Amino acid sequence: MNLTKITKIVLYCLPLPVIIISMFIGPSNMVRFPESFFQLFSTHSDANQLAKSIILDVRLPRVLLTFFVGAALSVSGGALQSVFRNPLVSPYILGLSSGAAFGAAFAIATSLLPMQLSAFIFGFASVGLCYLIASQKRQISMVSLILAGIIVNGIFTALLTITQYLADPFKLQSIVYWTMGNLHNSNWTKFLSSVIPISIGILVIIVFRWRLNVLSLGDDEARTSGINPTRNKLIFVLAATLASSAAVAVAGIIGLYGLIIPHIVRMLNGPDNRTAVFQNIFFGGTFLVLIDDFSRSVWDFEIPIGVFTMLIGAPVFIYIMRKSNVGWDR
């Protein structure tokens, strides 16, 4: 009992120190901890203007954006797992990543749309398409959802391949970099444009979070106790897709993150969504900031963050799959 309390306090207090320390991690040796931290608040020295600008205009937006992206993916993943009663569901299984990747590639290759907007639109559309294909009459079965996700992923991967094939080599490089998932070119404009949809999505999930407990017992149980499963599932799917599409549009593909974090939160907190939603925000956000710190400080060059999450996430995924004995039948 005491241990879980301590875990909770640590979880909720962790973000602030991690965010502050993360601002002092990076390739520039102009920025040092703790000198630069105190210099932030002094107006005297001119020599430290550069350090100040690195911290406030380069690192701060990056760290905050990373936090929001991590929170968005974790909260969305947790909500979708409850809605579909399956601990192995994430926004990506519904076709989000390949839709967004095609959207970004399309924008890079044709310059018809802003890249972030295009990734967002196609990411959102791919989940919508997946949901439409999977829904039959009153219910959405797990198997048809997974199969629809495979088909939607297939369609957009094919379209992505065509786009890559036709794009000139310089643009092709940008496309490939985008799909690796990275946050290195964060700035305040990117942050502000994505934080609004992410916040709306997360807020909707926070407001309705208790209904996730009802929905995760099953459609019949929800319906007969007074919750329309079809309508409420749609609310959560829309909110989760809004938040995670915005996250993917700005950060690229961060593989498996939205699947792993909700699982860790369930192990620490239990499945009750009244508290799990907040822990997904705090832990999901903080952990991605930590991974990002790692990815830009371990080697001389930066490793795309999506590569990291995928390599860490894969064994965890296999572990959950083995342990939870998930039946895909419902």
Place this chain on the structure above:
Amino acid sequence: MGQINYAIRVKSLTFGYSEKTVLDNLEINIEANKLNFILGRNGSGKSTFLKIIAGVLPAQNASIQIFGNDFKTTSITERAKLIGYLGQHHKAVFPFGVEDVVLTGRAGYVKLMPGKLDKTIAQEALVKAGILHLKDKNYMELSGGEQQLVMIARVLAQQPKIILLDEPTTHLDFCHLTNLMKLLRNLTKEGITIVAVIHDPNLALLMGDEFLYMNNKKLFKTEKSENIWETGVLESIYSDNLERVPYKDKMLVMPALN
């Protein structure tokens, strides 16, 4: 005596899965505040009937009245306050605490988050179901019978006027079985109508107020004056191979094994 108060009135209920008709022009009136048991062969449509009344399956063109209210014009939320339903198989996916599972029974009353009152009612439901000691346990780690009782407590927390139970006695040991039967009897005294599908005719005949049986895609009710042990009703449901065993001033039925 006045008029009989009906909890459920069903007319011209026809239902089928794709090509196969399961219920054919079914008509039944179920009295309020009674312990009603439904018997019938496997696959005879008992569960389908309960699911339609619970609103899980569509009622299609049938006319269904719940305490005089037209079934089709009542919303899901209003219906949840009238009818509680416990299905046959419940498969848990996440390791929720027992109290949290029971609390979800309040969904029809709760706007966004369950409050103090809801928690108190959930607590009372746990007491009624006799499983207060399981309150902080993990639902997934309970035995099948205990899980069943948790789901019954969940329906009680819903405070409906009618409770539909699909084979509530499966998984229950003798002790829990007796307790459940007592609980159901007490609920009818509190003004709750119970409709339960069970497979044990003896239990139905000994404990129930009313005895319904599914036959030829229709639901029948035996008259009170009828002595069901002797009229051949059970033979018409199951088979001719039944034996009678005297018990107090009554008879019990057993399958004849030779």
